[in-house]
Amino acid sequence: MSQNKSQAVIIQNPRVTWEGCSVLLDINDGDRLVFARLSAASTLKIGNKNFSLQPLIGCPFGSSFQIEIGDKGPFLSRFVASIEGNNAQEKEDFESQEISKDNRALVDNNKAQSLTGEDIDAMRRQGATGDEIVDALIKNSATFEKKTLFSQEKYKLKKQKKYAPKVLLRRPVARSICEAYFKKYPARIGFLRVDTLSLLLSMANVSANSDVLVVDMVGGLLTGAVAERLGGTGYVCGTYLGGTPYPMDIVRIFNFSDEVCNRIVRAALTELSLTPTVTLEQIHQQENELNMECLSNPQMSSSVSIEEISPSEKEISVPVPENVVSLVNKMGKSTKAGNKASQQAIELWKENGFSSLIIAAPELDIWSLLQDIWPLLSNSAPFAIYHQYLQVAPCDSSLMPSCILMMPLATCMHNLQLGKMAIGLQISEPWLREYQVLPSRTHPCMQMNAFGGYILSGTKICSS
Amino acid sequence: MLPVDPNKKLSFTRSICDGDLVIVYERHDNMKALKVCKDSVLQNRFGVFKHSDWIGKPFGTKVFSNKGGFIYLLAPTPELWTLVLSHRTQILYIADISLVIMYLEIVPGCLVLESGTGSGSLTTSLARAIAPTGHVYTFDFHEQRAASAREDFEKTGLSSLVTVGVRDIQGQGFPDELSGFADSVFLDLPQPWLAIPSAGKTLKPDGVLCSFSPCIEQVQRACDTLRSNFTDIRIFEVLLRTYEVREGKRDCGQADGGNLGSLPRKRRQRSSEGNSAHDNLSYPSVMARPCSEAKGHTGYLTFARLKCLS
Known part of the structure; x- marks a missing residue:
């Protein structure tokens, strides 16, 4: 117990904000959700006024703020809700x-x-x-x-x-980030609902010290959620087809320490695949492409901020790379997640295989992707594949015989069964219903999300 | 079960050793956990399996009995464990477990409290989520049940991450020495409202509580109690709809482009360009449909966040 306490003192208390920390601002009980990075210069627009976010620095997550009028005009001030009295x-x-x-x-x-x-x-x-x-x-x-x-x-x-608007300071963790995106911009995370995300992590047995291979075409949400569960151990390796990694800007919204960021790496599928050994030239080429991706970040960042932002508000949207970079310089540390996987790590994975696999790639043909990835997965390793579509097939039925049909997960499951590649196969679809519980007024919420996507899960077996 | 020791990580080169816990997979609905013991045998309807044949083989391997019957040997995971553990109580399953871990914001290093321990199904997943540096304190008022849970955690190699206490949390509350230390608290108790004040004391500000109750009346009362010093109260029900996929023959005799849209969803469709060519032909097809039977209810999950009062 005492050991735990002393540990908490040494490490940055993750329950209190600090300068440069990423936060989720919840304005009026979810009416507006804004990701922000706290600094003396960052502001939040409420109504037609800009409010400095300075007063939020050093406050515990979970605290609420309201507008108060001071000598220099209105400002955000923390208020402590009193414990409700006997409500009998x-x-x-x-x-x-x-x-x-x-x-x-x-x-x-x-x-x-x-x-x-x-x-x-x-x-x-x-x-x-x-x-x-x-x-x-x-x-x-x-x-x-x-x-x-x-x-x-x-x-x-x-x-x-x-x-009298209220601003609630929320911790940006997988739960809150996923919910915020799902509420405001679900398409950017491939309509990945929070319960579905939680199932993917369980079904793939994501645990400390495991090496998790992901195909993340949901903006980095999956990569971030896996990294959060790894807590700076093991690796989450994001793999991709072609020369350019998929964007993972959402990872930067999590307040990951360097140890965690260092465990988030990327490697092209061709590099990970067993044959042929990658030439030095190819590696250089890929490095260049990776750099280009970094340069194009400002453009990408706009797709990540939850709210459309006016130029004056730019400081608060996350992630704005300039801000992040200046922060990095000031603190003299690198917070870059998603570096290229080292050749050493790649060799190790070729030898040992990954201990789990999660795919969330609504735009790819799952079966052909899975065939390429399969040899990288260790024996007895669990996997989970997310897909949001019931059916992907050409509109013109006359094209059907000439092209591969993509009845995404059912076909995939059938092929895995036929090939005796995996057992414990299951396609599941989560169903989530929220309730309003109030004195004499309890009922399911009037509006609900009706679809959380499909998951194919199973365990790889040794090929005989 | 967990790669607490990084050398025990799943890998192409890791093989089954004497003393390892393995999941014996006969069918998706027939599995059991076993400790490999070189002198032991497993006997089932497929014949006799010698454990000594298993040693040195990789996890995920197919092994044969004296009669040529076969089973698969899998590395244990909390999900598989939930399917094979001995039920001493009603247990939580994967959908509830996953949402609980996510909503309680449990990450490595967290200190998590649970009551009751029950059969330890959720506890195993809690342990995975807090590993390698966190800890789960789980309490049950039933002494034998607590002892069996302890034995199970010993078997699954989780004892360094989990402490099982015998305590009536509804009556006595959580131990005082845990006050203010818990990142998350999970309650699966018949009268959760009795334990909520104590849970509030053990939680850190902004820490999350979850109460699992099968009945809405329990939820109603728990929420009445929660409103005094908790906020962000959310109540969910989560279920899984599963699908069966099988191969079947589909008669394509009458099929033409015009009525494809009315065919059952997710059914693999094959037709050829010349409609006349496949009159009265049947094609092997992949057919998928939701399973007819499913769990209709497990319980309500009530989540709430301790107010920040300082």
């Missing part, structure tokens, strides 16, 4: 009121609110806080008292979002 009374009130109130007296004639826009602006000029404005709106609402407690709550929340 509240609940009773709710239950008794619930019976007596309904919406028969509510008329939608737009006359309920007597406070005008000008009144609110005037209050603002006089330095009223957002909460004061919300209180005034409630006082001046003719219908508020007639609402049920539940709709009063809803009303208050709606006004609070507009006049």
Whole structure:
């Protein structure tokens, strides 16, 4: 126990932000999600104003911020939510009121609110806080008292979002990153839902000290999630067809230490494949291509920031390479993940094989890819393949005999069975339902995501 | 089970040794765990298998009995273990386990608490997630069950990562010496609301709690308790729909371009350009459809994050 405590002191406390750390800002309970890198100069735009993110540095993750008015105008200030008191009374009130109130007296004639826009602006000029404005709106609402407690709550929340926005500081980890992307830009992560991602990691037995081969065409989310589970041990090797590695910008959103970054490497599939040995010339060529990819990063970064960003906001979007680089220089350390795998490591993998394989490559023909990768996978190694499509086939049925049909995972599974290449084969489709649980108001959420993709999983067996 | 020792990592060159834990795979629904013992034999409906024949062979290998029947020998993983462990209680399966690990934000080095231990299905995956530097403290009020779990962790080589305690967490709460140390807490208790205040004390601020309950009434009450010092309360149900894939003959006699769209989904379709050429022919096809039977419910997963109050 004491050993654990002293360890925590030496290592950067991962639960408190620091200058240069990557964060996920959750504005108004998920209405907006912004990845940001904290620095004295970085800002966040709320409404039509820019707010410095300086006050967020050194705060514990999980803290909330609201806008306060200071001498130099509005700024983000941390507020500590109090522990709610005994809510038994509240609940009773709710239950008794619930019976007596309904919406028969509510008329939608737009006359309920007597406070005008000008009144609110005037209050603002006089330095009223957002909460004061919300209180005034409630006082001046003719219908508020007639609402049920539940709709009063809803009303208050709606006004609070507009006049007293809250910023929640979240830790960028696989869970939060995946959820944020899935909510805002699912196509960029190949519609990989968080429960599906979690299944891939389990099914492929990703654990410390393992060497995991990934084909990550989901922006680096998979690579990052694997690296997070490796915790600076083993390796996650991203392999790719052709000369250019797939982008993995999302990896930079995780706050990975150098030890973790060093375990994220990339190698072309041709390099990893057993025959023929790669010539020095080819290696040079590939290195050049890798460098070119680095140079083109500014362009790629725009595809990674969760929100469309105006030029003035550029500091806060993650990852903005200039920012990262300057940070690296200042701290004198390299945080570059995804270096080329060393020749030594490649030789080792050729000899020993990878201990697991995960493929999330919606754009590739899975079966032909798998055939190329198969010899690299160790015997008894588990694998998991993600695919989002039920069927991939030519639209023109007359083309069918002349081309390879891609009924992605079912065909793949069948071929693995026929070839006696793997056992424990299963195609599964996760189904996830979220619930609202509130006093007397529990039910499944009204909106749900209906599709988490398909996974083919199994274990490789020795070829006889 | 875990490559805690990097030399035990799965590899082309690693072979089965005397004393190794192996998963004997007969069929996808028939597996068991065994310790290899050079003088031992395995007897099943396929015949008699001598363990001594297995030693020196790679994991993933097919081995034969005296009668020519065969089985596969696999390296154990937490997923396979979940399928072969002896059920002393109802256990958690892969879909719930995976979401729990992800949502509890468990990574190597974390300190995780669990109650009850049950049959240790989740515990095995928790241990994998915190390895090599973290630790799982798991508690069960049932002394024999705790002892059996300890034996299992010994067998699977996880004892250095897992401590099993005998304790009634609903009645006594988690031990005081763990206060403020836990990154995550998992509760699988009949009355989770009784353990939630103690779980709050052991968690670090912003640490995540998960409570697994089969009944919605339990969830309702747990949430009432959680609201006082937890935030970000999310309740999920996760299930897996599995598919069966088989080869079958499909009669293509009537098939033409026009009605292809109405064929069952995911069915491999083959037709040739000249429609008349394949009248009344049948083709071997890969057919896939969702399995008719599935688990309809396991439990509700309630997640919540300890409020940051300092």
